[in-house]
Amino acid sequence: xLVRSEDNALxxxxxxxxxxxxxxxDIARYFGGNTIxxxxxxxxxxxxxxxxxxxxxxxxxxxxxxxxxxxxxxxTSATSLANSGWTDERKAKARKLALTxxxxxxxxxxxxxxxxLGVNAQAFGGKxxxxxxxxxxxxxxxxxxxxxxxxxxxTVLERIKRSRKRKxxxxxxxxxxxx
Numbered sequence: 001x002l003v004r005s006e007d008n009a010l011x012x013x014x015x016x017x018x019x020x021x022x023x024x025x026d027i028a029r030y031f032g033g034n035t036i037x038x039x040x041x042x043x044x045x046x047x048x049x050x051x052x053x054x055x056x057x058x059x060x061x062x063x064x065x066x067x068x069x070x071x072x073x074x075x076t077s078a079t080s081l082a083n084s085g086w087t088d089e090r091k092a093k094a095r096k097l098a099l100t101x102x103x104x105x106x107x108x109x110x111x112x113x114x115x116x117l118g119v120n121a122q123a124f125g126g127k128x129x130x131x132x133x134x135x136x137x138x139x140x141x142x143x144x145x146x147x148x149x150x151x152x153x154x155t156v157l158e159r160i161k162r163s164r165k166r167k168x169x170x171x172x173x174x175x176x177x178x179x
Contacts, residue, residue, distance in 0.1 A: 020068025020107050027070065027108065036077045039067050048075035070106040132159045
């Protein structure tokens with residue numbers, strides 16, 4: 001359908017925007033080419049965020065939420081991303097420095113997480129944490145604790161990290177007092 005926009009030019013508009021992405025492969029296909037398509041108007045760009053702000057008055061976060069795109073992925077084509085200079089090391093540093101609060105997962109990621117949990121999914125609470133700490137104090141390693149508790153070693157590792165973050169570190173040694 002053709003629509004006359006504010007700058008008096010004819011613009012091709014989609015009759016109906018596509019629904020949210022459902023799978024990881026759909027997302028990979030969307031970002032995979034030399035350009036990325038605006039799902040609102042159908043035009044193609046190397047980097048989409050400036051177009052969204054200028055032509056549609058929409059923030060990148062709103063666009064991602066509307067179409068179920070992951071928050072962690074920029075609105076940039078694969079080719080443009082590869083040429084951007086963002087190495088894995090630089091990305092890791094940026095993630096550590098990011099002060100933005102965690103956002104809701106994209107719908108396809110929620111579905112994947114539920115599928116991977118399976119029928120043996122269980123919630124871990126304070127009792128589980130206490131068991132992990134007790135086994136660690138006995139000198140068992142992370143993988144040994146995981147075998148005893150029948151969980152993944154990454155679960156044990158995360159619980160140990162959390163318990164270390166909660167407790168303030170004690171200083172050892174004498175504290176000198178002023179004379």
